[in-house]
Amino acid sequence: MLIRKLYDEELYKAVDLLIECWNDDYRGVVLTNTIDREEKLKYLTSWINEKYDDIRRIYGAFDGEKFAGFVGASIAEREDSDDGVELSYLFVKREYRRRGLGIKLIKSIVDEFKVYGFRELIVYNWHEVSSNKYYLYLGGKVKKQVVQSPKGKDTLVDVFVWNLADIIKTLNDMLYARDVQHGGLHVKKKLDESIIITTDCSNDDYDCVCKGLFKHNVMKTEGVLRKPGIDINLYLKTSDEETIGAILCDTFNYCMYIDVMWINEKYRGKGYGRILITEAERMAREYGCIFAHTCTFSYQSPWFYKRCGYEVFSILDDYPDGIKQYFLKKRF
Structure with a gap:
């Protein structure tokens, strides 16, 4: 449906x-x-x-x-x-x-x-x-x-x-x-005599799956997945501690992945976004990352990432209303 x-x-x-x-x-x-x-x-x-x-x-x-x-x-x-x-x-x-x-x-x-x-x-x-x-x-x-x-x-x-x-x-x-x-x-x-497929779960079940996948990835990459294994989270705040923006990144396989990038509309167009991404990239390089990548929708900010040196390596255009998802990367 x-x-x-x-x-x-x-x-x-x-x-x-x-x-x-x-x-x-x-x-x-x-x-x-x-x-x-x-x-x-x-x-x-x-x-x-x-x-x-x-x-x-x-x-x-x-x-x-x-x-x-x-x-x-x-x-x-x-x-x-x-x-x-x-x-x-x-x-x-x-x-x-x-x-x-x-x-x-x-x-x-x-x-x-x-x-x-x-x-x-x-x-x-x-x-x-x-x-x-x-x-x-x-x-x-x-x-x-x-x-x-x-x-x-x-x-x-x-x-x-x-x-x-x-x-x-x-x-x-x-x-x-x-x-x-x-x-x-x-x-x-019931799939067979000993296995069922179900939506019933607990927090322990969720943790079991996530830890199992993470362990598999670390072992198969001989630990590379864990490198550098830090979160880079930078927030923009006013003098009275109001949060007006942020860039939230994971690092793995010597890559920085930009998961969240957002700035309050009142503060856009002032260069804060470029400052955030530049500082995050600097920190990532210091910890050994060799490239960054992210994805963004056509109604968000593909143009912003392009201006920051990112190149589009794939586009997903199966969304309704002409919406496209851009996948971008930048080599340090």
Whole structure:
């Protein structure tokens, strides 16, 4: 199941599903057969594309070429939450229900909004429809009730609220508790009389795998992997200790790998990035590294690395929306 951004030319799929669910799932609660397809499509296109002081997203779920459902969210109204995101749309085709798709759709969008610093999730939902049980199942609390009048019929609406971190944890736990056949991530399969493949694990299991791989690499390289074996982590900070940037590097096989390179937008274009990378390279050379390498996306900073003397040795261009990943190296 692929969950991705819905393009303008695909929004009709969302509208058709919305109308289908409105006339089926909401029958007896709201007036059915009252949504004009073209008007709704025009509204949804405007809702996602017009420039507001807002963040608006619509993601669709695809089972191969078949459209299975969609989710939409935006910043919540101040009257509902000072730092909340509102789940504006969640519709799943009937044949894909009870397969974890709703969980995946909600997770796909709340994960993104959490990065922006939002702390609550708000959902408006008709009190008498069956999906209310779903939001209660997800741990939602009814913050208040309001009356809305879609197409002239007064209808009671429950306003649900979640702590965003809590709902994300709940969604993750649900996915790992549900087996793969039912849309989850849990696997436990017997391969033969003595071996199983499973997602069940502990911290000790994780450490066992990492230590085993590391030991193998060190032995197979006769210790070269460990050279020089230091982390080079340099931070940019203001005089009052605010972190505004960093370069975080691993060293192995006499190479410095730039894992993270970031500078706060307010401080870009001032030469700090070049200073960071130059200092990291100097430290790496002193410890015996003979080259550096990294990767970066086309929307990040391939041009920056090129200006610092790095050359592109490979490009991965299979990402959607024309995004490319550049792999770069520099010999010291």
